[in-house]
Amino acid sequence: MMKFFQHSFISSLVAGFLLMVSSASYAAPIQYITDIYGDRTNQLIGYGVVVGLDGTGDKSQVKFTQQSIVNMIKQFGVQLDGGINPKLKNVAAVTVTAVVDSHKGPGQKLNVTVSSIGDAKSLRGGTLLMTQLKGADGNVYALAQGNVVVGGFSAEGNDGSSITHNTPTAGRIPNGATVERALTAENDDDPTVYLQLKKPNYQTALNISKHINQTFGPGVAKALNKGRVEVAAPVDSEDRIMFISMLEQLEIEEGKTIPKVIFNSRSGTVVFSDNVTVSSAAVSQGGITVRIQEDQYVSQPGAAIGGGINAPGRTVVTDDSQINVEEKDGAAMIWPQGTNLQEIVNAINQVGATPTDLMQILQALDEVGAINGELVVI
Structure with a gap:
């Protein structure tokens, strides 16, 4: 009796959790988010x-x-x-x-x-x-x-x-x-259909199996892991096609994924997914610019020692290097907890930061764990 109670309690808890988180997610047909194994x-x-x-x-x-x-x-x-x-x-x-x-x-x-x-x-x-x-x-x-x-x-x-x-x-x-020759699909006569998630996610896999069981009956679907759902299907070809066509139209609430920041280091393009925020952070943007200018001066005396007045002398090349160092004043920018990363990028761009500066700032924020998401540099 205790085991049954625990099982019922956990099932109710899981069902309530799925219902709670799925209400804020995006619903998409199964055919948009999965591939049927064998259809390749x-x-x-x-x-x-x-x-x-x-x-x-x-x-x-x-x-x-x-x-x-x-x-x-x-x-x-x-x-x-x-x-x-x-x-x-x-x-x-x-x-x-x-x-x-x-x-x-x-x-x-x-x-x-x-x-x-x-x-x-x-x-x-x-x-x-x-x-x-x-x-x-x-x-x-x-x-x-x-x-x-x-x-x-x-x-x-x-x-x-x-x-x-x-x-x-x-x-x-x-x-x-x-x-000239047909390729037979491997699962055409298999009593089981496997749905492979294009973006593996535990919550999405559970939502798929739960919704299929609610629609077609208990035990029809079972989530095997975060990327695969097993579904019992008819063996008869026409019934199977009808079942899969209905299956593909079911609207599924997708699970939440880790927000991502994609930075193209060659073009300086930054792409954000939804809800990328940062923890409390302070950024100081500045730098030192070193400019080196090389000049050469060529001189040729009118006469060489021991020669006539019009005798050409030896050509002398003199290098002249000028080094100039400029230091920019770096102003510190502070953002509170939960600030959207897009606001930070806009602020950094307004102070005249180069794409290289922006990449270094994003990498530094990611290194200290201030970005609530994943930074991907391509």
């Missing part, structure tokens, strides 16, 4: 050749391009002597990549990306010849062929000057591949 994409890759280039293909030093063309021509009954070294400046060896969904079927189209692996200058105007696209298991899942669309260009003058815009050695072929 797969990478495909192949090796091919692009022909029809206007003299911008691989040079003769790229042997694998020549070998690829020779092997292809032999398949059409054209016999070439072993000593022939064709100059194929209109051909480029490329890698072809694509992404296929696990539920794509034969006959459906895929977008492909074509990238040069030789020393071709541009793929503009080229055509990809039929290329097999393989998965990680070595099986062929699609065939690619078509005209390459390139967003960049390159031009070169006779004097060696050149100009390049974007990347002319890579391009795309929209709908350039056809699926």
